Amino acid sequence: MTAAAPGRFPGAITDVPGLRVGHHTDARRPTGCSVVLCPQGAVCGVAVRGGAPGTRETDLLRPDNLVDQVHAVLLTGGSAFGLDAATGVMRWLEEHGHGLAVGPAHVPIVPAAVLFDLWVGDARIRPDAASGHAACEAASTRPPAQGSVGAGTGASVGKLFGIGRAMKGGIGTASLKLGKVTVGALVAVNAIGDVLDESGQVLAGARSEDGRSLAPTTAALLAGRGPERLMASVLPGSATTIGVVATDVRLNKAQAQRLAGMAHHGLSRSIDPLTMADGDTLFALGTGQAGGEADLTLLGVLAAETVARAIRNAVRSATGLPNLPSADELGRG
Secondary structure, eight states: OOOOOOOOOOOOGSSSOOOEEEEEEESSSSOOOEEEEEEEEEEEEEEEOOOSOOOOOOEEEEESSSSEEEEEEEEEEEGGGGGHHHHHHHHHHHHTSEEEEEETEEEEEOOOOOOOOTTSSSSSSOHHHHHHHHHHTTTTTTTOOOBBSOOOOOOOEEEOOOOOGGGEEEEEEEEEEEEEEEEEEEEEOOSSEEEETTTSEEEEEOOOSSSSBBBOOOHHTTOOOOOGGGGGOOTSSSSSEEEEEEEEOOHHHHHHHHHHHHHHHHHHHHHEEOOOOOOOOEEEEEEEHHHHHHOOOHHHHHHHHHHHHHHHHHSSSOBBBBTTTOOTTTOOO
């Protein structure tokens, strides 16, 4: 494993054999969805750590429940409305003969998580079943596009002082390989807090009142310059960082759930602060194609670092919108 270095990090979640990624970006307003396909099935766990999540099929992933494999994971914009896109992912999988055999049918299992991007453009436009189907059609084993595409199209960061002082978020990916073990991540970054670089400096986040420079959120709060009531400045569920970590190591459901939880350490390294209004959710996939027994300590280290790298890649690759400048536009990319 190489040491973290400034700039965009190499690798992608598609470096994990058996996975494909596809984006659908809506041309009508900044929104979209992204899908990680594992049509032959993969063990999946989830850790929902945020206080305002929007999810689908997460109860099924608990280790004490019956179904032990999923066929895709969906990340989508559009807030709770965007969960409709999972229906299109299911339809695509059914059309291609993938899913859990249940009597005369195959039922695809598609967990999903949403982020809130209704700030920008016409909020009546959000990902739907056609969007999810289109993301599957676009899926490939090539490294996926990053930045303002798919689920990251309308993402923003640095919102604790209001959306008018925020910056552009996005979607990012990265991977690490150590020996025979590969771990990759795909993360859509829509946090209330700021995104930090490898040295702890703000890459993208809250801006000064004139919008021309950064105003690090935590430093402002500690200096007493924040809003009197923090939760009044943002709406619960109006932000969220959602993502997928994956490995080619063989996992059971309990191990996958634990790995998803350990991957959240990558958020605390790269986003500050994390708040109760974020609905942060990470899924963990184990394809098992590399075989071997899972060393969760090692996998957890790799997963946390890969998530942090993917988050930084997301904002470094983002393209600004009106009143939502990118890191590059403020000279931070």
